[in-house]
Amino acid sequence: MVTFAIARQTVEDMLRRKILLILLIVGVCLIALGPSLGFLTPRESSAVLRSLGLAVILIAGLLITVISGIQVIPTEIERRTIYTVLSKPVQRYQFVLGKFLGGIMTVFVMIVAMGIVFLGVLFWHEKVFAPDMLKGVLMTFCQMMLLGALTIFFSTFAPPVVNFFMSFGLFIVGNLSTVTESLTENRNPVTAIMATIVHYTIPNFGNFNIQNKLIHPEIVIKNEMVFLTQNVVYAVLYSAVLLVLAILVFDKREV
C-alpha cells in the first residue's frame, strides 16, 4: 500500500510535468502525420506508416523513460521532499519500488496513449485492424521497463547528467546485441571473451527490436509467441536484478 501510494503520487506528479505532456503531444502529432509522409516511398507507404509509428512510440517512450527515470529520485533529494517521505513509516525499498513503479506506469500510460492513436491512424488509413503492431508496442514497453530499472539503479548513486550518459550509453550498446553476439565468435579469443561477457551481462535492448519483422511480413520466425514471452520474462527478470541492486545501494545512501 505504501509502495503503491508512492507510485500513485509519482504518476500524478509526472503527468503534471509540461515536458512529458509536450513529448506526448509531439509524438501523437507525428503519428497522425504519418499518412502524409507516404510520398517518400510511394510503393511502400504502408511500411513507412508502420515504421514511423513504431519509431515515434519508441523515441517518445525513450525520452519519457530517461527523463523521468533520471529525475525521479534525485529531484526528491534535491527538493528535500524525500525527508518528509522517509521520515514517515516508509522503508527505503518501498520508496525505490514505488518510484520505479510510478515511473514505469507513467511510461505505460504514454505508450498506450500513443499506441491507440497509432492503431487508429492505421485503421483509418488502411481500413484494417493491425493487432500485430501491438506486439511492437508491447516490446517497446518492455524495453522501456528495463531502461527505467536501469536509470533508477543509476539514480541511486549517480547525479542526473552522469546517469543520462550511462543509461543512454548502455542503451546504445545493448541495442547492438547482434553485433556483440556476432563478436562472441570472433577469432581473437580476447575479443570473443569480452564480447561474451558484454553480450550476456549488459541488458540486451536489441532483443526487443522487432520492428523490421513487423513491417516486412516476409521475415518469419518460428514460435513467435515463445520468443515474445521470453522477451517479456527477460525484461521482468533483468529489471528485478536492477531493482534489487538499486535497493541495496539506496539502503546505504545518505539523503
Add this chain to the structure above:
Amino acid sequence: MSAATRRRLLLAIVPLFAAVVMLQARQNPVIREMRGRERTPLIGLSTEFILGPMLGLGQAVAGLLWVRADEFFHEGDYDAILPLVRMITWLDPHQLDVYITGAWHLAYNFTDSGHRSDRRYIPPAQALLREGFHNNPTVYDIAFELGWQNSDKVRNFHEAEQWFREATVRSTTDEQGRKQPPPMFTWHQLAHSLARQGLIDESIATWRHVLSLTDAQLKEARERNDPQAWSLANVRANQLHNLTLTLKRKFSRFTHEIDFVVDGKQTKSIDMQTGRPSPPNAYLATRPNEGVPIGQPRLPALAREWETAFDARVTFPEPMVMEPRGDFAMGDGARVTIRLHDYDWRPTQLEEFTFRVDQTQTIMIDQHSVRNYAWGRTIDMSRDPKMYSFTRPEYFLVFEFDPRGTSPFIQDRTGWCGEGMTDRRFLVVKRQSNPNSPPVRLIRKVFRLTRDHILNGAPVTDADIVPNADYSRIMGEVVLSPTRRAGLAP
C-alpha cells in the same frame, strides 16, 4: 535493512541473473534468424551515424536521407551520396532503390576527365549489390541489377546470366502489395546474356518460354478487359521479333541481309522451329560482293574466314598521355578495348562491401571505334593522378577485340564468339567460364610497360610485346591452340 536481509537480497541476484543469461542464450538463435538476412557490416561507418538507428528512427530517417541523397545527385556531388547510401542501407536494409542507385553511382559515375569510369569501384559496387541481394532475397530487383552491371559494364556474360536467372525466379510487389512475377525484361536480358555467350539454342528456348508466359498473361488480360493488354501485346511483338531474329541469325548469321526471297519478292517468313526460310524454297538474298550466289538456299555456315589483320602501336608523347594507334580490318563501329593495368591486377570479387579501394591501384579501360580499318586516339591520364597513380613498377597494356560484346551487325561478320574471325598474329582461343559455351576467339596484343615508358616517354618497341600465351597464363585463362577456323561450317 539488517545485514542478513542485505545478504539474502544479494544472494537472490544470483539465480535471477542466471535466469537472465539463460533466457538470452535461448533468444540468441531466434534473433540471429530474424536478423540473419540483414547482414550489413558496420565497417566504414563513422560512429556518429550509429546514433540515428539507436534513436530508433530506422526506416523513417532512411527515407528522409534518401531525399537528401537525391539533392546531392542533382548537384553532381556523387561522393556525398555514398556515405548516405551506407547509412541508409544500415538503417533500413530493405530499401532496394538505395542499393541499386548506390551501386550505379559507384560503377558508372566516378570517372576521369575523359569520362572513363573508375574501374576500381566496380568490386565495391558489386559487393554492395550482393549485400542488398542477401538482405532482400525474395525480390528480383537487385539480382537484375547485378546481371545488368555484369552484362553492360563488366562484360562478364556468364556472371550476368546467373544473376538474370536469379531475377527470373524472384518476385515483385504491385501497388496493392500483392506478390507478382518479375517483369518480362528479366527474361529478355537472360536470353541476351545467353546469346552473348554463344548459347544460341538456350537463348532461343528462353525466348520461346517468355513468349508462352506473355501469351498466357495476354489471354488473361484480354478476358478481364484489362487495359494492360495493349502494352502486353507490344511486349509480345518485341519478344517475337527477337525470337525471329535469333532464329534467322542461327540459321544464317554471316550474311548481311537476312531477308529471304520467294519468287523474286522479299519475305521475312521463317520456320519458327528451325529458323530456315519459309516456305522452304525461299532463298537468301545477299549482295554479290559477299561471294554467295544469289538464289541459292544456304545452310547455316560461315561465309568465309575473315582475316582481321590486327595491329596496335603506342607512344607516350607526354607523361601519362598515351597515343595508341592500330589497324583492324573489321567493319566501322567495331570497338577495340584498351586496358592498361598494374602487372598484379586481377579481376576480383570483394567479400564484404567497403568504400575503401586500393588507391595505389591503376586500371584504365577505354574503347576505341574502328573507322576505315584504323583506330586509336589520345588517352590523357595526366589530369587524374588520383585514379592513375602509377605506383607499380610494371604494367600490362592490352589491346583487345572480344566479339562477344560487340554490336550485332559486327557479330554478323565475326559470329557470336568469333567463329568467323581469324588473325595471323594475335588470335587467342580462350575457354569461357561457362562450360557449355563454345570457346571464344578474340584478338589481343599485349605490351609490358614500365614507369619509364609511361612517365618518361621511353619508346615502346616490339621487345615489349608479351606473347599472348604468357599473358593468358599470368591472368589464369585457359587457352586452346589457335586454329584458323572455328567449327561452325559443315
Add this chain to the structure above:
Amino acid sequence: MAVALSIQGLTKKYLDVWNKEEITAVDDLTLEVEEGEIFGFLGRNGAGKTTTIKMLLGLIFPTSGTASVLGKPMGDTEAKSQLSYLPENPYFYENMSGWDVLDFYGRLFRMGEPTRTQRIEKCLNDVRLDKRAWRRPLRGYSKGMLQRIGIAQSLLNDPKLLFLDEPTSGLDPIAHAELRDIIRDVGKQGKTVFLSSHQLPDVELVCNRAAIIHRGKLLTSGPLSELTSGDKVEVLAESVPDDAVEQIRALCPAVERSNGRVRVTAVDPGQVNDIVDIVRGRKGSVTAVLPHKRTLEEVFVDTVLRAGGD
C-alpha cells in the same frame, strides 16, 4: 517521566573531498529529552542541529554513537509511525494541492478512510490554513501557507514526538507569532517537541528545556529557568539625591539614572544591604529589589563566546 529521546555519544564525520579534510558535524553528542517536553535545540547555522535530527530519523547514518527514539533505534519504522518531522524550508510536491499532499502522507502512515479525511481536515483547521486554499496547487502558496502545510503534515499522525527544524524561519511577524502559538498548543497536548532553532525569543517563549550546540559540540543543556537564572540582583530606587548616587556608584559602578529613578545592578548580594542603607539614609525610597534574570540571547551569546565562537 519516560524518556522520549536519548542520545549517547552521537558523532558524524564527513570527508571533505576537495580539501581532503575530515569535518566533524556532530561531535560526541549526549542528550536526553523527556516525554511531554518542548525541547529547544539551539545553535548557529551549521552547528549540527539538522545533521543530528537527520541521524535520529535514519536519513543519514552516524559515524559512531547510538540513540533511541521513542525506545527504538534510529530510523525504526515503528518509531517513525509515532513521530513526525518538519524539515527546514520544506518544499512539497508543488503540483499537488495541500489536501492531496496530506492525503499522500496519510497513505504513507497507512491511514484508511474515513480516518484519513478526518485527520486531514482537523490538521488543516488546526494550522488555520484558509479553507479556500486547501484544493489549490502548492506552487501558489505563500511561504507562511507552506509552513502551515508543513506543520499540518507533522501533526497528521497525531505523533508522540515532533522534530521541528527552524519552523519559523523566513516568516512575516504575524505568521511567525501564529506559528509559535500553534507549537505551544502542540506542547500543551502533551506531545514531545524537539525544536531546532536559532530564533531565541521563540525558544524562550515556548520551551521548557534547551540545549546549545556549537560546532557539533554540546555546550550546555538544562531547564530554561536554570539557564537564564543569574547571580545578580537589581535595586530600583526613587528620590535619591545626587551625592547619594555618587556614593552608590563608588560602591557599585553599574548605576543608571533616569527621571529621578535609579537602577543599580549589584554583582555581590552583600552589596544589596549597603545600597539599600545608602538610599534609605538619604530619605530615598527603594521601590524594588529583584534577582536579575538573563535573556536566552544573553545566555546563548555568552556561552558561545566562551566556547570560542566568533
